[in-house]
Amino acid sequence: MNKYKNITLNGLIFQNPTFMLVLGTCPTLGLISSASSAAGMGLTVVVILTLSNVFISLLKNLIPNEVRIPCYIVVIATLVTFARMVLEKFVPDLYDSLGGFLALIVVNCIILGRAEAFANKHTVLESAVDGLANGFGFTAALTVMGIVCEFLGKGSVFGLQIMKFKIGIFASPAGSFLIFGISIALFVYILNLFEQHKRVKVNRLARENLLNTEAA
Amino acid sequence: MGTMIAIILAGVFTNNFITVKTYGICPFLGVSKKTSSAAGMGIAVTIVMVLATLVTYPVYRYVMVPLKFDFLEIIFFIFIIASLVQMLEMIIRKLSPALYNSMGIYLPLITTNCAVLGVTELVIGDMSQFLAGASMNVGWAVLYSLFAGLGFTLIMILMSGMRERLNYYKTPKALAGFPTAMVTASLICMAFMVFTYIQL
């Protein structure tokens, strides 16, 4: 069970694809000016990433090592095309708002990265969990930045007007870059604090244990 | 002539791939630490963009659309790009080892560069805003991809210049690396926002 907990925590926090590994930056920067497109993109990636991890993990013994990258790309491209059809059929509004970035999920480094770094070495279940964890890590990062960016840039959150002000720059790529950069810095900073805190705690416990044993 | 100017301005300035469309950010952040490598990457991307458009646009328009196979576009485009990159790498390695050493190393990265897939997807969509009334054809598609690539290269070089300078300054630990690069990129974007006021 510990194994799955590790995979999940890695995907969500310690190796968060957006904040820690800085992968899949194009859709992130392109879509965080609107919270709902950011969340929509995130959820689409969750589905595609999980399915691609599962399929690649299933096929890992059939695919020769020399042509594995082209094979992964074909699998991912198929899934993206499929997702595009489904969205166009059933969620046309989201399909319109994602625009060109939907097709570009194919070259989203997170998906190929997870296939190459994880799915072709692990079991199907582990790969699925990894896909979900990384996907939701990506979604969470995008949604949080999307909310901040949309609120500053348009005064609204998920399309609901909250305030009457707007700072135009945050609705443009310049603002997206700025928010993304600051978010990474904050995330790393908080994580460092947390880790130090944990290490201090661990050190103190160890010392106490040591003292106890010495005393005994 | 008007269309040509409109496409050139759109590709390099008003619709710059990095500052406006946010395509091709991975190499933009990853390979922009040194000017020489940034320029090499930019030129390699430009070449692949032009070649990919040259192949995908006619095939899509004159074969896939009439045969109603246009829903397979993503698979087909990425396959063409991957093969092109592979072929280009082999050819360069064979013909000019010096060039391969300076540029070839960036080629494998280009397959998963969204600028290339992005431009092939863009030119098959609605391009009327760049055409100043002319109708779309292969020539305009290739011209657009060429100047979009050059616009990409321009920003890469600008960015690498700034990052080379930034190396001399001490940044807080949390801000070092990507966050600083992003804020720098944000400043470049702001400067390039001026060009979006050009009305063609």
Next chain:
Amino acid sequence: MTVKQFFKSTSFKCIAALLSILLVCGVFLTIMYGLLEVTEGERLQRAIKKLYGGTEVTIYGMDDVKIDDSVKEPKSLVSETVSLEKADILAAYRIELVQDGETHNHYLVQSRGKGGNDNGTVTCWVAVEIKDGKISEIYNISITANTSQEYADGRFNDEFFGKFKGEYNDRVFSTADGYLVSGATQSSNAIDNSVNGAISFIKETFLGEEIEASKPYSMYIDLEKTAFDKETGKLTVVTKDKAEGLYPKPFTFEIAVTADKKIESFEIIANGSTSDKNIDKMNPDILNGTLFAGKDLAYFENITANGQYSDNMNEVLSGATQSNFICAYACAFALANIDNYTGGNA
């Protein structure tokens, strides 16, 4: 390398694996495409559901757009895109719906308005109600797509669309009419162009109306108050208040035009000059109407510099230049447009 060796080699394995994956994926997608394809009809249904809510409607294609005899023969049918000056017409349908026991005839036009942010476009469906061969009201509008309108998404709400909906009255929409989404002015402009384009397309193509060319010499003229009196045969011309940055308040003139397009009589009913002092400065021959009588359009074109006011006007107009200019301009308007008011038989 023999054939047998080739089949055992890695390269064969690679090719086989790649091709079989491609094949499986291709077949899978083709099947899924068959199941999930969004047809043109479905897109139309989506648009109609957005525009008409749950109301049942009957759709007629482009081969059956004639409503009844009150509508003249439709001119041409849309095969592909029809390009207008500021919009492209992408599709058009005739819609019939029954509401409160009454049959309503609508035209539904998909129009791509130009002139948005960053030279982009906004595409809208525009549903227009037709009564007695004329556009009676704009029923509803919905945005389907846009290019480069980052500031537009989710911000065009019912409040904005309210300016279009309702009785039509030959309006031309522009961002100058006060309704626009601030921060998305250019996108608003593209929507205005899209609606205007759809309406002029319906008028010209389906309703057989001649599109009114914009009237020459109308820049300083208040067209709503300007009217032709059939009994006296005089055109009452009213100028705009402080038109286009000039000082004078509205003038009212009564101008009669001869059959060979010369000024028959010219009379100032209301003088809009800013003060009595300025009236005194005006050319007395203009005030009593003797200067302009018998003059033709070429004369006024000459002295008003083709209707463009500048600070160096012709010396005929010197004195209270702007007031004099407006008088000459009104005459030019009357001569240039008299046929529109009389129907060509003055």
